[in-house]
């Protein structure tokens with residue numbers, strides 16, 4: 321068969337699987353035309369700013385919000401799983417000595433969550449969700465020559481993460497802002513990292529392997545790695561009057577503007593709105609309001625120039641632009657933006673894994689071979705093994 325025959329056989333190759341529906345889910349629905357995100361029945365605008373992270377975790381893992389008694393029991397169960405093993409701390413210490421990026425440290429430590437436990441998907445999910453903040457927090461402190469702070473069991477999930485990072489109990493406003501962020505990003509259809517997790521678990525592998533793979537997928541700048549560069553762009557612009565010149569120059573150099581564009585959304589990502597509102601609340605009560613105003617100007621200019629640059633493809637603001645602004649306002653350095661995304665998204669990965677184990681088939685698509693077919697192996701002297 322020739323190369324062309326191969327292509328003809330698979331007439332409908334869909335590069336990047338764009339538009340391909342590969343599974344069904346009850347967890348979240350991304351309506352890219354309307355700009356709507358539904359999390360297990362609730363709009364992101366309704367759920368994220370009001371619910372606790374623990375409630376959202378119960379919703380995604382068990383299919384409904386918890387009753388009050390269940391809520392307390394579930395939160396206590398989750399909190400009890402926060403400590404990580406001495407081996408995990410030793411790995412984090414080595415990673416810190418090697419100055420590893422925090423996403424790499426998380427990817428090195430996540431697999432250790434299966435050590436000493438019988439494989440059990442729900443237990444693994446709870447352990448991963450509970451311990452990601454401890455891992456990232458401990459790593460960040462070790463990386464800066466500080467000892468990890470002891471785990472607290474009395475703080476809610478988002479407040480505990482802030483405590484692990486900064487060593488102090490956060491104000492209610494800071495904890496609420498972070499909780500809104502974690503809820504906003506906890507799940508988002510079949511995005512690249514969730515797909516990676518579902519592919520792995522679809523082979524009947526274990527949940528910790530699946531979330532380890534997902535951490536790797538999230539790291540890339542086309543997925544979860546965008547908010548750092550998005551904030552860099554705002555700082556590079558510096559003052560509103562430079563926005564047009566700097567952004568135009570980037571587009572002229574065919575650079576992508578980080579924090580804009582999305583595979584599914586053709587209108588503004590609704591998560592950007594939820595986070596913009598949270599950021600505005602936060603910045604107007606004590607943050608650097610001029611940075612917030614600059615970011616709004618950068619956003620407006622970027623949208624106008626992207627439309628000029630690519631009129632045929634609607635490129636709008638995505639979640640990462642306001643992630644950067646909100647997390648920066650909360651005192652997070654850019655290196656922690658993607659790991660903090662993982663602290664929220666590990667919930668979605670886990671819930672998808674449980675769903676895939678319950679209802680899914682092995683995920684095994686095909687590829688269209690476009691290489692040569694008529695070559696012959698020459699076993700002559702030139703090929704002799706050395």
Ligand code: ACO
Pocket residue numbers: 336541542543544546575576577578579580581582583584630633635638639640
């Ligand atoms: N800036 C400039 N041009 C862009 C941008 C952007 N942000 N996004 C897409 N384009 C252009 C591409 O260069 C491409 O142009 P071409 O046809 O001339 O080559 C065209 O629009 C289509 O781009 P694709 O890469 O095919 O679109 P895709 O759906 O694969 O990409 C993606 C989606 C990766 C998010 C893209 O918009 C992008 O790179 N954005 C910047 C990175 C970013 O913000 N990532 C975070 C996404 S949100 C998340 O994952 C949580």
